[in-house]
Amino acid sequence: MIELSALRKVYPSADGPVVALDGIDLSVGRGVVHGVVGRSGAGKSTLIRCLTGLEQPTSGTVTVDGTTLTGLSEKRLRTARRAMGMVFQHVNLLDSRTIAANVAFPLEVAGVPRDRRRERVAELLDLVGLGHRAGAYPAQLSGGQKQRVGIARALATEPAVLLCDEPTSALDGETTRQILGLVRDLRDRLGITVVVITHEPSVVREVCDEVTLLEHGRVVQSGPLTEVVTATGSPLSRALVPVPDLPPEARRDLVEVTYATDDVATRDAFAAVAALGEDVEVLSATVEPLAGRRVGRLLIDAPRSGTDAVVARLRAAGLDPVVTGREAVGTEEVA
Amino acid sequence: MEGFWSELTSNRVVTEMLPAATLETLQMVGLSALVTLVVGLPLGLLLRSVAPDGLTPNRPVSAVLGVVVNVLRALPFIILAVALIPVTRAIVGTSLGWEAAVVPLSIGTIPFFARLVETAVRDVAAGKVEAARVMGSTTAKVVSQVLVREALPSIVAAFTITVISLIGFSAMVGAIGAGGLGFLAISYGFQRFDPTVLYTSVVVIVVLVTVVQVVGDALARRLDHR
Numbered sequence: 345m346i347e348l349s350a351l352r353k354v355y356p357s358a359d360g361p362v363v364a365l366d367g368i369d370l371s372v373g374r375g376v377v378h379g380v381v382g383r384s385g386a387g388k389s390t391l392i393r394c395l396t397g398l399e400q401p402t403s404g405t406v407t408v409d410g411t412t413l414t415g416l417s418e419k420r421l422r423t424a425r426r427a428m429g430m431v432f433q434h435v436n437l438l439d440s441r442t443i444a445a446n447v448a449f450p451l452e453v454a455g456v457p458r459d460r461r462r463e464r465v466a467e468l469l470d471l472v473g474l475g476h477r478a479g480a481y482p483a484q485l486s487g488g489q490k491q492r493v494g495i496a497r498a499l500a501t502e503p504a505v506l507l508c509d510e511p512t513s514a515l516d517g518e519t520t521r522q523i524l525g526l527v528r529d530l531r532d533r534l535g536i537t538v539v540v541i542t543h544e545p546s547v548v549r550e551v552c553d554e555v556t557l558l559e560h561g562r563v564v565q566s567g568p569l570t571e572v573v574t575a576t577g578s579p580l581s582r583a584l585v586p587v588p589d590l591p592p593e594a595r596r597d598l599v600e601v602t603y604a605t606d607d608v609a610t611r612d613a614f615a616a617v618a619a620l621g622e623d624v625e626v627l628s629a630t631v632e633p634l635a636g637r638r639v640g641r642l643l644i645d646a647p648r649s650g651t652d653a654v655v656a657r658l659r660a661a662g663l664d665p666v667v668t669g670r671e672a673v674g675t676e677e678v679a
Numbered sequence: 680m681e682g683f684w685s686e687l688t689s690n691r692v693v694t695e696m697l698p699a700a701t702l703e704t705l706q707m708v709g710l711s712a713l714v715t716l717v718v719g720l721p722l723g724l725l726l727r728s729v730a731p732d733g734l735t736p737n738r739p740v741s742a743v744l745g746v747v748v749n750v751l752r753a754l755p756f757i758i759l760a761v762a763l764i765p766v767t768r769a770i771v772g773t774s775l776g777w778e779a780a781v782v783p784l785s786i787g788t789i790p791f792f793a794r795l796v797e798t799a800v801r802d803v804a805a806g807k808v809e810a811a812r813v814m815g816s817t818t819a820k821v822v823s824q825v826l827v828r829e830a831l832p833s834i835v836a837a838f839t840i841t842v843i844s845l846i847g848f849s850a851m852v853g854a855i856g857a858g859g860l861g862f863l864a865i866s867y868g869f870q871r872f873d874p875t876v877l878y879t880s881v882v883v884i885v886v887l888v889t890v891v892q893v894v895g896d897a898l899a900r901r902l903d904h905r
Contacts, residue, residue, distance in 0.1 A: 422815040430813045436806035439905045440828045450814040481904040
């Protein structure tokens with residue numbers, strides 16, 4: 345549904361060119377919810393702007409629903425954009441229009457006749473549970489309700505792809521869960537392909553099937569959520585399953601273990617650690633729900649027996665341990 | 680009170696000339712306001728569009744327009760009005776009367792209003808423009824449906840201020856032959872020392888300004904759903 349190939353974007357600046365995207369290859373299948381994570385400045389926003397064609401890449405191609413966007417004329421690009429709906433962090437509703445008129449806006453742009461528009465708007469507002477507020481203005485709605493209107497508007501032209509740019513970053517926890525639930529529900533009912541840009545690990549855990557980690561404009565890791573997360577020591581497992589902070593006296597070398605609870609029960613993982621003897625201790629640990637499974641991460645300190653011996657014995661117990669430095673382990677502090 | 684009223688109704692300048700002067704002021708302000716709106720609104724939108732962060736950035740056009748607008752705004756209005764007398768003659772055929780006054784009044788307020796429009800439109804969140812563009816809007820649609828519509832309460836407020844300053848300017852052009860309330864107040868009230876004429880003219884001007892402000896505020900409030 346979405347194909348990015350060797351995508352590069354370079355911005356000119358006073359201090360020489362800035363490479364925002366440095367050769368991105370990415371493929372997202374139909375009906376998949378794909379998360380893109382990374383720190384600010386990693387290239388997430390540039391990526392989504394290239395997907396909408398608001399930004400032309402320096403080189404490489406963007407193909408959405410069979411249409412290659414790169415090199416299209418502005419006129420053809422405008423038509424191609426109707427295959428995409430976009431949800432923004434700050435929603436960006438028009439304050440001068442009622443919410444029904446806001447949802448109608450993309451239909452007006454697409455030249456849908458008035459009667460059909462009215463029907464479609466009613467349908468869409470019902471879909472997001474706001475049918476009773478059609479005549480309200482955005483200023484009269486809560487943040488979560490506004491984002492629902494934003495989603496209804498994004499879906500108006502029946503796009504094949506829904507792009508979400510930090511859709512819940514301005515919302516509280518409970519509202520975030522409702523909005524993410526709505527996104528998942530829409531994917532299940534409409535079969536729409538979704539790309540979610542976010543810096544929040546919880547958003548990826550709750551809604552994504554696949555995830556890509558960007559760093560300095562490059563793809564560091566990408567794949568199905570459960571696979572990338574259960575690979576011990578992988579950057580995404582650390583970013584998406586952060587453990588509580590380590591005690592300050594923790595030593596430099598630790599042993600890290602990541603597992604899915606349907607492969608290894610948490611009690612078995614702890615039993616394997618207990619069997620290592622008295623001086624081996626779990627310094628930090630977590631078990632997080634993730635894509636319908638539960639994923640555990642342990643950070644183990646072995647001052648006397650040494651990390652190599654611990655790794656060998658944990659491996660023998662069916663776990664997948666790696667030796668890691670305490671700076672790189674991905675605690676809540678850095679996530 | 681009794682004495683003031685009989686003075687007012689027996690003053691022949693007030694009874695015979697004030698109604699006509701008020702009408703002249705309304706005509707010259709009304710037509711100038713219309714011209715200012717018709718020219719100044721597009722000019723303000725153009726100023727915003729060609730700015731470096733506008734919809735269609737164009738550095739040379741932006742620079743030239745900026746200089747023209749700033750020069751016109753820097754000139755004191757009374758000097759501009761006198762300097763424009765040949766232009767007025769060329770356009771209207773005379774430099775006297777309220778019709779002639781429309782030329783300097785419009786040229787004096789168009790740049791002022793255009794700058795206010797530019798500022799109002801600049802305050803529309805960039806995200807709203809981006810959202811409209813992602814939906815496939817043309818630039819014309821973004822300008823009319825997003826920029827103008829979202830900034831409309833501010834544009835109405837800007838137009839209110841513009842009309843009020845036009846009322847002030849119209850009194851100034853009265854002094855150089857345009858007629859109206861300004862002419863009445865200066866020639867009969869000030870130069871012939873008739874305080875009744877002077878204060879009555881001032882009261883009528885104050886009433887006009889107040890009505891414009893109240894109507895403008897009410898309209899801006901009605902349009903504002905933020």
